[in-house]
Structure formats: structure tokens, C-alpha cells
Amino acid sequence: MDIEEINQIIDRHHGEASALIQVMLEIQSKNHWLPGKALERVAEKLNVPMTRIRNISTFYKAFSLVPKGRHEINVCMGTACHVRGAPRILETIQEETGIKAGETDSDLKFSLETVNCLGCCALGPVVEIDGKAHGKLSSADVPNLLKSYE
Amino acid sequence: MSDIHMQIDGKEVIAKKGDTLLEAAKRADISIPTLCYHEKLKPYGACRLCLVEAEKNGRTKLVVSCVYQAEKNLKVRTRSKKIDKIRKTLLELLLARAPDAPIIQDMAREYGAEKDRFQQQASFCVHCGLCVRYCAEVKKKNAIGFIDRGIRKEISFIPEIAARECESCKECFPLCPTSYLQAAYVLVKGLTFLPEPPDPQVDLLDQGMEQGNEKK
Numbered sequence: 001m002d003i004e005e006i007n008q009i010i011d012r013h014h015g016e017a018s019a020l021i022q023v024m025l026e027i028q029s030k031n032h033w034l035p036g037k038a039l040e041r042v043a044e045k046l047n048v049p050m051t052r053i054r055n056i057s058t059f060y061k062a063f064s065l066v067p068k069g070r071h072e073i074n075v076c077m078g079t080a081c082h083v084r085g086a087p088r089i090l091e092t093i094q095e096e097t098g099i100k101a102g103e104t105d106s107d108l109k110f111s112l113e114t115v116n117c118l119g120c121c122a123l124g125p126v127v128e129i130d131g132k133a134h135g136k137l138s139s140a141d142v143p144n145l146l147k148s149y150e
Numbered sequence: 151m152s153d154i155h156m157q158i159d160g161k162e163v164i165a166k167k168g169d170t171l172l173e174a175a176k177r178a179d180i181s182i183p184t185l186c187y188h189e190k191l192k193p194y195g196a197c198r199l200c201l202v203e204a205e206k207n208g209r210t211k212l213v214v215s216c217v218y219q220a221e222k223n224l225k226v227r228t229r230s231k232k233i234d235k236i237r238k239t240l241l242e243l244l245l246a247r248a249p250d251a252p253i254i255q256d257m258a259r260e261y262g263a264e265k266d267r268f269q270q271q272a273s274f275c276v277h278c279g280l281c282v283r284y285c286a287e288v289k290k291k292n293a294i295g296f297i298d299r300g301i302r303k304e305i306s307f308i309p310e311i312a313a314r315e316c317e318s319c320k321e322c323f324p325l326c327p328t329s330y331l332q333a334a335y336v337l338v339k340g341l342t343f344l345p346e347p348p349d350p351q352v353d354l355l356d357q358g359m360e361q362g363n364e365k366k
Contacts, residue, residue, distance in 0.1 A: 049286065050308050051295025058297040 001031040006038050010045045017046045021056060024063060032068040032111075069104045069111040071149045073097075074128040078117030081124035085138070089125050090114065092139040096146050109149075158226040165220035172200055172215040175228065182215055182228050183237065183257055185244070185327060186278035191287050193217040196279055199240055199257070203227040212236070234261055242267040248274040248328035275305055275330040281322035291315045294322070294331075305334055309342035 009026045013019035023046065027038055034057055043050045057063040075090045094100055097110045104111040118126050123135025127145070134145060154165045158175050165174035170193060175182050185197035195217040202215045205225040212233075215226070227233070241263035244254050249265055251274075258265070277296075282305060285294050293311040296303055307316070316335065323332055 049292030049295070050311070051282070051286070051292045054297055054306065054308070055295050059299045 001027070001035065001038060003037075003041060005030070006041050007045070010042065015045055017048050020046055020048055020053070021060075024053070024057065028063055032070065032072075033064040033066060036065075067104060067108060069108045071110050071130050073110055073112050074115045074118070075101070075112070076116075076118045076124065076126040076128070077114045078121060078124070080121035081117075081126055084124040086125040088139050089127060089137055089142060092142040093127070093146070096143055110146075154220045154222050156220060156222065156224040156226065159228055167220075169220045170216055171202060171204070171213070171218050171220060171224075171226055174220045175215065175226070180228060183260075184216060185253065185257075185276070186280060187216045188280055188284070188325065191280070191283045194279055194283060196277060197240070197244075199237055201233060201236060203230055203233060237261050238263045244276055247271045247276050248330070250274075251276075251328040253327045273304060273330070274328050275334075276328055277303060278327060280325040280327075281305060281331045284322045284325055289315075289319060289321065291319070294334075305331065307334065307338040309338055312338055313343045 006027060009023055009030075013023055020042070023042055024034060024039075027034055027042070031038070039050070039053050039057070042048075043053055057065055073093060075086060075093060077086050077090070090101065093112060097105055097112060099105050099110065099112050101112050101114045115128075118128055118133065120126055120133060120135065123133065125135075125137050127134050127137055127142075129145075129149065134141075137145070152167055154167065154169070154174075156163055156165060156174070158171070158178055158180050161178055161180065163174050163178045163180075165177070169177075172182055172184065172187065172193075182200045182202065184200045186194050187197075187200065193216045195214045198214055200215045201212050203210050203226065204213045204218065204221075205227070206221065206223065215228075237257075238261040241254060241258045241261055242265075244251075245258055245263060245265050246268035248254055249270070254276075257263075279296070281294055282296055286292050291311060292308070293315050294305055294307050297306040298304060312335070320335075323335075326332065
């Protein structure tokens, strides 16, 4: 992500300090993580202290200070999904991608997270990839599902 | 400005508009225990030790005196069975983090707080925010801030700013009730500051020894 793109995002919010979280969210969604250089630029242009930015970026789980993969996999581990076999789904995804929950693979393709409930328990077990929910999965479906992402 | 007449521990007190209960009590020479309060800083209400009973229209509620503003005809009690019990528990929770902090030990003695009631925590920072707020509000350097949240919340220096500003300032050091701040500083200095000429290793050792002596 180049500095020009970050400037554009900041300008769209008129460089207002109150738009800090919005600016950070936009950088996060475009770039999948918040690089230090980008945050320094934001601090400078919005005139907010770096302590505040670090406070916010570590507070919300929506932000990441380490590189994330192109595709974000959220495996639901809520009660309903759990009894319908979420642990087995998670295990298969971990085997297929070679990463554990909370990790990102080395070619930045996938990031894997577990979440506690996605709110669509009738579809359990649910896996959410890039915001799209894939319901009623079995571990046999997982390899094909992952293959459909580049 | 209109004066506010109120009662603290049965004593008639005249407070100014915008005064907090703690400030009004201070002016009347009534002491309320505090940990996160500092006169140069904005009220923060983190430690909750300054809580008092405030009675208005026959109803009593517990309020934190460092942020609660003085009101007309308010009756304030700074000590009662209920308050003492809550302060005791608060102090026991603080002791689980910082059992060796003299300020907390003194208060614990007064309120009969037991040191071992709660399981000892790994970090001895009590999150009073004095260093963070002092750096931001008084020095306006923002060299230190909070990171993370909940049980993982901790203070953290910004190495770039700290390397430039902290060595010549260190005004927050005496504010820290537990000396966790000093420990955090030594750590950030050792890990991230670029080595300065004479011999940084020796410097670091001196620093460590100073801190060790201070703690006693």
C-alpha cells in the first residue's frame, strides 16, 4: 500500500481527527493490516498522538498490526456449531492450510481465526470466508471450498 | 460564581461551581484516600478508592468523589462500614498486583486489607494511568500509552518518542505507585534505544541498580 493511497483516504475524511477509526478501518480493509509507516502518516496528518493510535489498534480486534492473508477465514466455535462438529472443521482447515487459529500462512493467502458465534446457528457448522458465510459444512467439503479461493 | 453549600462528614462546606467532591473535601481538610488522582491532571476515576456516600433527598448512593461534582444540599460521608468494606476489597485486588507498593501497603494497613486474598497477578502495573496522563496532559509528549484491553491492558512506550524525550524528563517516574513504570522504561531502553556512546551496557546496569535501591 503506497503513501498516496493513504493520503487519499485521509483527504476523503477531510483530515479530521474524529475520523481516526474510519481512516484506520479503510486502511485495514484495503491492505488487510496496518503497517507502522501508514499509521505514522495517519498520526501526522490527523494530528493525533501515536499512543492513541496504538491504543485503538490494539483495542479492537478488527485491526491487525501484523500482515494478514488475502482471505480471512473465521471458523465459528459457538455452542451450536460446536455440537455440530466445528472442532473437526477447524482441524481440517488447519491441516489443509498448514496454519493454526490466529496465524497467517507465509504466502499471505489465508488468515485463520476462530470466533465465538456468527449468529446463524441454524446453518451450523459455519465458516465465514471474506465475509461470506458457508453453512452446513462437513470436513469433506473443506478442501474444495478452500480451493475456490486464490 | 455561586457558592454551593453542602455537608461532608457533618461539616458545613462551601464549594465552588465545578468543584468535585474530592476538591471540596480537600479544601475543608477532610482527607479521602486516592491512588489515581493528581492535581495537575484531569479526573480519571480509575482506582475507585475515593468513593464516598452521597445523600440527596434522603437517598444515598455511592459515587467516586474525584469525578462527582459538588451539588447543593448534598450530604457526603467519606467513611462508613460500607465504604470501608469496598475500599478493603479494592485494596486487596490492588495488592494482588502490587504487593510491595508502599502507598498501597499503607492504605491496606488502615483498611485491614489482606495481602493474599486474591491470587497474585503477573504484572504489577495497577493501571492508574498517572504516567500516561501526565505525559499527555502536562508534558504533551505522548511518549507512553496504554495498549490492548481488559486483562491484557498494559502501558507501553513509543520507542521513537521515548528515545528522544524520556532520558531528560522522567517526571512521571515518581508518580508511579508501584515502580512498574521504571521497569517498563528500563525494558524499552534496553530493547529498542540505539546504543549511545560511552557504554550502554554499564548505563543499563546502573539504571537497574538505582531502581533496585529505590524499591527498598
